[in-house]
Amino acid sequence: MELLFRAMTQDDAEAVAAIEAKSFAVPWKRDDFWREAKNELASYIVGVLDGKIVAYAGAWVSFNQADVMSVAVDPEYRGQGLGTLLFGELIRVVKARGATAITLEVRPSNTAAIKLYESFGLRSVGRRRGYYIDNGEDALIMWNTRL
Ligand SMILES: CC(C)(COP(=O)(O)OP(=O)(O)OC[C@H]1O[C@@H](n2cnc3c(N)ncnc32)[C@H](O)[C@@H]1OP(=O)(O)O)[C@@H](O)C(=O)NCCC(=O)NCCS
DSSP states (O other), rough: OEEEEEEGGGGHHHHHHHHHHOOOSSSOOOHHHHHHHTTTTTTEEEETTTEEEEEEEEEEEEEEEEEEEEEOOGGGGSSSHHHHHHHHHHHHHHHTTTTEEEEEEETOHHHHHHHHHHHHTOOEEEEETTTOOOOOOOOOEESOOOO
């Protein structure tokens, strides 16, 4: 089984939103992804295993900076290295668009995601207080400025 990556299209919005709903407290909806697929500033990718979308990630690229908007693996497929392949592919895509730095926000309680990002050289440089509206949790701000 090989995980294949391709750009997200508007036809993928439904499947992506289904994984999003299983992954986040305040999930984006189908229409949000439908819009993102057509956003010129955005680069979204999907990971396909045996014809099924099992992962997706996206970032906005502006000048040399990539802002990560989404990273998720279907819960049934986590812990097998797919997230690492996914984030590696996202970095490849944003670098191809000229990004030399990448940043994102993550919950301090999200150990798996923080470990994943650290393995790609991102480091926590600060906090946004009360960033997450569902429980008022802070966000860690992570950066890698040498992609
Ligand atoms: C974060 C996420 C994308 C990781 O996907 P994944 O396929 O499980 O990732 P991998 O299997 O490649 O694991 C990546 C690293 O995360 C860590 N990790 C994975 N699952 C973990 C767990 N349950 N607890 C602690 N660490 C974990 C491991 O350190 C692993 O590194 P290793 O291979 O050196 O051990 C996935 O957990 C997810 O979709 N979470 C819900 C959505 C989310 O929180 N996205 C990030 C928002 S900022």
